[in-house]
Amino acid sequence: MTFFQPQASRKAATKAVVEEPSLQPWVEKYRPKTIDDVASQEHTVAVLRRTLTSTNLPHMLFYGPPGTGKTSTILALARQLFGPDNFRSRVLELNASDERGISIVRDKIKNFARQTPRAQTKASDGKTYPCPPYKIIILDEADSMTQDAQAALRRIMETYARITRFCLVCNYVTRIIDPLASRCSKFRFKPLDSESTASRLAHVAQEENVPVSDQVISALISTSQGDLRRSITYLQSASRLSHSTDPPVPITPADIQEIAGVVPDPVINSFATSLGVEVADDSMDVDGGVKAKNFDEVRKKVKGLMREGYSATQILTQLHDLVIEHPTLAAHKKAQCALVFAEADKALCDGADEELWILETALRVYKAAS
Amino acid sequence: MSLWVDFYRPKQLDGLHYHHDLSKRLRSLASSDDFPHMLFYGPSGAGKKTRIACVLRELFGKGTEKLKIDQRVFLTPSKRKLDINVVQSNYHIEITPSEAGSYDRTIIQDLLKEIAQTQQVDLSAKHRFKVVVINEADTLSRDAQAALRRTMEKYMSNMRIILCANSTSKLIAPIKSRCLLVRVAAPTTEEIVEVMKHVAKQERFGLEDEAAKEIAEDSNGNLRKALLVFEALRMQSPDLSGPLTIAKPDWETYCHKVADMIVQEQSPGRVMEVRSKLYELLSHCIPPTVILKTIAERVVDRVDESLKADIMHWAAVYELRMRVGNKKIFHLEAWVVKVMSLYKHFFYGIDMDGFD
Ligand SMILES: Nc1ncnc2c1ncn2[C@@H]1O[C@H](COP(=O)(O)OP(=O)(O)OP(=O)(O)O)[C@@H](O)[C@H]1O
Numbered sequence: 001m002t003f004f005q006p007q008a009s010r011k012a013a014t015k016a017v018v019e020e021p022s023l024q025p026w027v028e029k030y031r032p033k034t035i036d037d038v039a040s041q042e043h044t045v046a047v048l049r050r051t052l053t054s055t056n057l058p059h060m061l062f063y064g065p066p067g068t069g070k071t072s073t074i075l076a077l078a079r080q081l082f083g084p085d086n087f088r089s090r091v092l093e094l095n096a097s098d099e100r101g102i103s104i105v106r107d108k109i110k111n112f113a114r115q116t117p118r119a120q121t122k123a124s125d126g127k128t129y130p131c132p133p134y135k136i137i138i139l140d141e142a143d144s145m146t147q148d149a150q151a152a153l154r155r156i157m158e159t160y161a162r163i164t165r166f167c168l169v170c171n172y173v174t175r176i177i178d179p180l181a182s183r184c185s186k187f188r189f190k191p192l193d194s195e196s197t198a199s200r201l202a203h204v205a206q207e208e209n210v211p212v213s214d215q216v217i218s219a220l221i222s223t224s225q226g227d228l229r230r231s232i233t234y235l236q237s238a239s240r241l242s243h244s245t246d247p248p249v250p251i252t253p254a255d256i257q258e259i260a261g262v263v264p265d266p267v268i269n270s271f272a273t274s275l276g277v278e279v280a281d282d283s284m285d286v287d288g289g290v291k292a293k294n295f296d297e298v299r300k301k302v303k304g305l306m307r308e309g310y311s312a313t314q315i316l317t318q319l320h321d322l323v324i325e326h327p328t329l330a331a332h333k334k335a336q337c338a339l340v341f342a343e344a345d346k347a348l349c350d351g352a353d354e355e356l357w358i359l360e361t362a363l364r365v366y367k368a369a370s
Numbered sequence: 371m372s373l374w375v376d377f378y379r380p381k382q383l384d385g386l387h388y389h390h391d392l393s394k395r396l397r398s399l400a401s402s403d404d405f406p407h408m409l410f411y412g413p414s415g416a417g418k419k420t421r422i423a424c425v426l427r428e429l430f431g432k433g434t435e436k437l438k439i440d441q442r443v444f445l446t447p448s449k450r451k452l453d454i455n456v457v458q459s460n461y462h463i464e465i466t467p468s469e470a471g472s473y474d475r476t477i478i479q480d481l482l483k484e485i486a487q488t489q490q491v492d493l494s495a496k497h498r499f500k501v502v503v504i505n506e507a508d509t510l511s512r513d514a515q516a517a518l519r520r521t522m523e524k525y526m527s528n529m530r531i532i533l534c535a536n537s538t539s540k541l542i543a544p545i546k547s548r549c550l551l552v553r554v555a556a557p558t559t560e561e562i563v564e565v566m567k568h569v570a571k572q573e574r575f576g577l578e579d580e581a582a583k584e585i586a587e588d589s590n591g592n593l594r595k596a597l598l599v600f601e602a603l604r605m606q607s608p609d610l611s612g613p614l615t616i617a618k619p620d621w622e623t624y625c626h627k628v629a630d631m632i633v634q635e636q637s638p639g640r641v642m643e644v645r646s647k648l649y650e651l652l653s654h655c656i657p658p659t660v661i662l663k664t665i666a667e668r669v670v671d672r673v674d675e676s677l678k679a680d681i682m683h684w685a686a687v688y689e690l691r692m693r694v695g696n697k698k699i700f701h702l703e704a705w706v707v708k709v710m711s712l713y714k715h716f717f718y719g720i721d722m723d724g725f726d
């Protein structure tokens with residue numbers, strides 16, 4: 001293939017290329033280097049810190065929503081345990097992009113697991129690392145492994161426990177088969193709380209020299225819902241944007257919402273109002289402030305929304321919040337709406353047509369509210 | 371001679387006719403090396419691909435227009451061979467993994483790793499990363515999406531991914547968390563008119579506002595469709611005068627006929643007739659969802675207000691069952707029967723027990 005020249009050796013290529021930090025996306029640049037950099041997961045960090053000195057480590061299972069520091073934590077821990085020089089011989093990282101079928105478990109993972117840990121090479125950076133006498137196998141995104149492959153791991157985990165520790169990382173702990181999960185100490189990674197997110201974002205903003213207001217920070221927090229990776233990506237994009245003009249314009253909460261794909265308030269408010277769920281909002285577009293008179297008007301409104309390209313799940317979430325938290329709508333009406341929100345969410349997850357289900361939701365909210 | 375849609379496709383961000391703010395934003399993103407992974411989403415015909423091509427050009431210059439189509443062979447874990455088309459330039463590669471059906475994960479795994487581990491051929495390239503464009507990303511299987519996750523982080527230093535999708539609902543949260551989301555809304559009627567005027571000017575003929583507006587409105591925000599219709603009409607009558615008859619595609623007319631049949635008569639015999647028409651449509655590869663939606667839209671236009679919501683409700687329900695289930699025709703038929711019984715009940719008050 002002429003497209004790209006293969007590099008001299010595979011090994012050289014897989015070695016993390018050290019990139020100039022200024023060119024790195026911030027999520028990578030500010031990935032925690034040590035477990036103490038990990039924000040918000042105090043309990044996990046406290047337990048892991050002890051393992052640094054005791055040189056004892058159980059099998060572990062990390063689980064929690066995206067962008068909460070799971071991968072970062074285990075990589076940082078492994079690096080602190082072994083240092084850069086022994087990392088390669090002591091740590092095997094496999095993730096969902098690697099073939100991890102049952103045959104790989106039997107060959108590659110087993111082979112690595114049974115090797116006696118190689119003697120510690122002297123750290124070239126002059127620091128001393130604990131370098132305990134075992135290896136670590138990190139199975140990142142383990143929830144995408146098949147049940148069979150997971151079952152094949154059981155024996156390996158037990159047989160070689162003395163020289164090999166496993167760390168399974170996943171979003172959904174229920175996708176890990178019980179016999180595996182019960183062999184591990186479990187660590188739950190919580191969605192980041194507002195304060196930790198705020199202070200982490202403030203730290204990044206300060207390092208990067210971007211002025212951010214408190215409103216922007218709270219917009220970032222509310223749009224990213226505890227996913228720090230997402231909020232850092234948003235912040236970086238917003239700052240690129242603000243620097244594209246000369247002089248730079250300050251970042252506004254509206255910028256963040258646009259970047260995050262949130263349906264703007266006036267749009268969603270006008271949609272709700274047309275369904276008979278009244279929302280007071282001066283900024284609504286002119287034809288927005290009235291309730292739809294019939295089926296055709298509701299349909300027109302829905303088609304308009306779909307043309308704007310908003311994601312159906314996003315519309316659903318925002319409409320849900322509006323209706324359920326509505327100050328005056330009667331409780332039994334809210335209950336009826338809640339039913340359709342739940343049905344629509346399930347339908348969308350099953351891959352149903354978005355327009356049909358937003359229309360269905362709209363029509364039933366319309367009916368309930370009238 | 372290429373079609374107008376292709377010939378007048380803007381090649382640079384500056385040349386894009388609408389969403390100027392977005393173009394500006396994309397330009398500023400492309401100007402720097404910390405370009406993120408991106409996810410473009412929006413309705414079809416809104417110009418996502420054109421915009422992506424413009425971004426690539428902004429990133430690397432003219433070289434991204436020199437495209438080459440290759441066929442690549444992949445080996446599935448079960449040793450089956452898969453032929454996949456890839457479109458590539460020196461700087462980027464474009465794939466549609468959904469071509470491989472449930473083997474899309476193999477393609478993602480193999481191709482992305484291969485690309486991630488190679489370097490730019492062009493040493494003077496403006497960026498050291500290469501771009502992988504993944505079309506129809508919302509049809510990627512869960513496994514394929516999972517395979518993207520760590521790859522997107524690990525190889526970020528020499529690869530960026532641009533996903534293109536109609537909607538973000540079917541993408542798993544960890545993928546969305548790794549991308550910058552870019553919404554591309556459909557152009558408004560006025561914006562479509564503006565594009566058509568631009569084309570007319572280049573082709574050196576005058577375009578009446580009336581005609582332009584009619585075509586634009588008919589296209590429902592699908593610019594591609596508008597331009598295709600526009601060119602077809604111009605071939606028929608060069609000055610686009612007189613009442614325009616915008617030809618509907620055959621399958622659409624056919625669907626409308628089916629809808630009319632449903633409204634005209636509700637009987638077992640009619641169900642059989644409709645059934646054979648549905649088979650006909652399916653055998654011409656019209657997606658079942660499109661069939662259902664087109665027929666439903668037409669039916670609700672011809673029935674009493676009090677029935678409309680119900681008909682759409684059942685359309686939503688049966689469309690979902692169709693996705694989860696296996697036999698498309700069963701669910702299409704079931705919906706037809708449902709609509710007929712609703713209709714009959716409405717007119718004659720027939721007892722409907724046993725149909726719910
Ligand atoms: N607790 C945290 N403390 C500091 N930074 C964090 C934390 N969580 C996430 N981040 C930031 O988000 C990025 C992604 O985090 P990480 O890869 O650890 O997420 P993850 O939990 O593995 O997510 P996924 O489930 O999607 O794989 C990191 O590079 C870092 O910048």
Ligand SMILES: [Mg+2]
Binds near residue numbers: 070071072
């Ligand atoms: Mg991770």
